[in-house]
Amino acid sequence: MDYISTRGEAPALGFRDALLAGLARDGGLYLPRHWPQLSKRDIRNLRGKSYAEVAFEILKHFVDGEIPDDKLKTMINEAYATFRHPAVVPLVQTGPNDFVLELFHGTTLAFKDVAMQLLARLMDHVLAERGERATIVGATSGDTGGAAIDAFAGRDRTDIFILFPEGKVSPVQQRQMTSSTASNVHAVALKGNFDDCQNIVKEMFNDVAFRDRVKLSGVNSINWARIMAQVVYYFTAAVSLGGPDRKVSFTVPTGNFGDIFAGYVAKKMGLPIDRLVIATNDNDILARTLKTGRYEMQGVMATTSPSMDIQISSNFERLLFEAYGRDPSAVRSSMASLKQSGAFEIKPEALKAIKREFRAGRATQEQVAETIRETLEATGYLLDPHTATGVFVAQKNARPGSPMVTLATAHPAKFPAAVKSACGIDPALPSWLADLMHREERFDTLDAELKAVETFIGDHARAN
Ligand SMILES: Cc1ncc(COP(=O)(O)O)c(C=O)c1O
Ligand SMILES: N[C@@H](CCOP(=O)(O)O)C(=O)O
Numbered sequence: 001m002d003y004i005s006t007r008g009e010a011p012a013l014g015f016r017d018a019l020l021a022g023l024a025r026d027g028g029l030y031l032p033r034h035w036p037q038l039s040k041r042d043i044r045n046l047r048g049k050s051y052a053e054v055a056f057e058i059l060k061h062f063v064d065g066e067i068p069d070d071k072l073k074t075m076i077n078e079a080y081a082t083f084r085h086p087a088v089v090p091l092v093q094t095g096p097n098d099f100v101l102e103l104f105h106g107t108t109l110a111f112k113d114v115a116m117q118l119l120a121r122l123m124d125h126v127l128a129e130r131g132e133r134a135t136i137v138g139a140t141s142g143d144t145g146g147a148a149i150d151a152f153a154g155r156d157r158t159d160i161f162i163l164f165p166e167g168k169v170s171p172v173q174q175r176q177m178t179s180s181t182a183s184n185v186h187a188v189a190l191k192g193n194f195d196d197c198q199n200i201v202k203e204m205f206n207d208v209a210f211r212d213r214v215k216l217s218g219v220n221s222i223n224w225a226r227i228m229a230q231v232v233y234y235f236t237a238a239v240s241l242g243g244p245d246r247k248v249s250f251t252v253p254t255g256n257f258g259d260i261f262a263g264y265v266a267k268k269m270g271l272p273i274d275r276l277v278i279a280t281n282d283n284d285i286l287a288r289t290l291k292t293g294r295y296e297m298q299g300v301m302a303t304t305s306p307s308m309d310i311q312i313s314s315n316f317e318r319l320l321f322e323a324y325g326r327d328p329s330a331v332r333s334s335m336a337s338l339k340q341s342g343a344f345e346i347k348p349e350a351l352k353a354i355k356r357e358f359r360a361g362r363a364t365q366e367q368v369a370e371t372i373r374e375t376l377e378a379t380g381y382l383l384d385p386h387t388a389t390g391v392f393v394a395q396k397n398a399r400p401g402s403p404m405v406t407l408a409t410a411h412p413a414k415f416p417a418a419v420k421s422a423c424g425i426d427p428a429l430p431s432w433l434a435d436l437m438h439r440e441e442r443f444d445t446l447d448a449e450l451k452a453v454e455t456f457i458g459d460h461a462r463a464n
Helices: 015-021 040-044 051-063 069-081 112-130 143-152 171-178 194-206 208-214 224-240 258-268 285-292 316-323 328-341 348-357 365-379 385-397 416-423 450-460
Strands: 003-005 030-032 091-095 098-102 134-139 158-165 185-191 216-218 248-253 273-280 294-296 343-345 358-362 404-408 444-447
Touching: 003 015, 015 112, 015 224, 030 224, 040 224, 051 069, 051 224, 069 112, 091 365, 098 224, 098 385, 112 134, 112 143, 112 158, 112 224, 134 143, 134 194, 143 158, 143 171, 143 185, 158 171, 158 194, 158 450, 185 194, 185 450, 194 208, 194 216, 194 450, 208 216, 208 450, 224 248, 224 258, 224 404, 248 258, 248 385, 258 273, 258 316, 273 285, 273 385, 285 294, 285 348, 285 358, 316 328, 316 348, 328 343, 348 358, 358 385, 365 385, 365 416, 385 404, 385 416, 444 450
Parallel strands: 098 404, 134 158, 134 216, 158 185, 185 444, 248 273, 248 404, 273 358
Antiparallel strands: 003 030, 091 098, 294 343
16 A cells, blocks of 8 residues: 555655655645455454454554554554543444544543554654654644644654644643643744644645754644544444444534544445534634535634634645545645635535535534533533534434434533533543643743744754
8 A cells, every 4th residue: 555645746655654754745645545445244343343453453454564463453552541431432322313422531632642642653663663763743723732742742752843823722722732741842832823833834844954854744634644543433433333234424523624534534445424524613614615615714713612723624635636536736726726815616526526425514602502501401411612513513414313423522621611601510620630730831932933933843853
């Protein structure tokens, strides 16, 4: 299996090189050349297996022998042993056909832990094998940063730099990023929004001299290994609801389009998924795009689900590549237009292909608060604002009599102010994080400018 870039002008790479590369050298995102196929029988055989066992059965197709099976299994086992629930990602029933897939039992209470705990181990393994070091950079709207810092803290072969938008993440998210005592961790508040952080990360990758000097690597969902790890829970959830002999729908609170793209990948691999529903908050660029065929930035608004306050949804590029029949020139011209004018049009055939696979809806902040309140009253279940965005949109898109799973992407205690104002409950952090808000903070603040960030990283990275 090799990996090709959505922009078609970078060399195809094997799994390990794609893992370390993050973004392709032509600015594109890596994807497997073809989708591995699982038959219905293969999928039935996943029944009764543990999460780690299923992960191995899925991920081996993407790793394709580049890491020996026994080593891959060990990494998977260690990654999922960090989760505080025996099922790793338990499925909770909240209505006759309504389910919530709890992805927040990892160390930082967000779905990002599922991929990040494995990614750190995979990178460490490949770097050790090659006797190399790397400089990891990541942009975060709040959750990726904490998960990455937790997963990479103290690892000898990497220094990690996380850029977060100053004042735009929740206090719990900020403290998770800024209270690490590990010397290889650098949390950096940028004077800008998440899109500024993400743009700077991508510009750094496109600055080839800098990229090579510090041996840059990325842990955002631009990195294929992030997506691949997230494919697994679509299989475990569907299988536990009768898949592949019954179709299951999923609604996914969406920002950077990584999590829902993983659902699309599961479907392409043969998992019978009925509806795949994109749920956005007031920053509804994806819902608008599906309706109008025009991807158009309109400025970001701060909401109660800050991790989804995103306009430039980086994995949408992977979907465009697919929708245009894997034609990289169509992706290049869409991305050039986005850069130049903040918008691009999707051709009718490609839009039709997208609409065949996805539905979309949005929840306003009021609807999110109402959903938290109503779900609590009706079922006793407490949602975080991101998951509530999903539940609201799921209710509008469920097919009667057919199971609908909403991905619960964060624990409510990460967003106590929003949860309290919606329903009066102040959700407590789990015991192992009880002292989090009293831990000392350590971070730097920089202007949202490429040069300032490159200078900072150049001064602190040990891979120079
Ligand atoms: C809690 C939470 N929910 C949903 C999302 C959206 O996920 P994605 O960016 O993969 O679409 C994010 C971050 O991106 C998140 O942190
Ligand atoms: N919501 C994310 C934004 C970055 O997304 P990623 O999946 O591309 O890492 C966050 O919490 O940081």
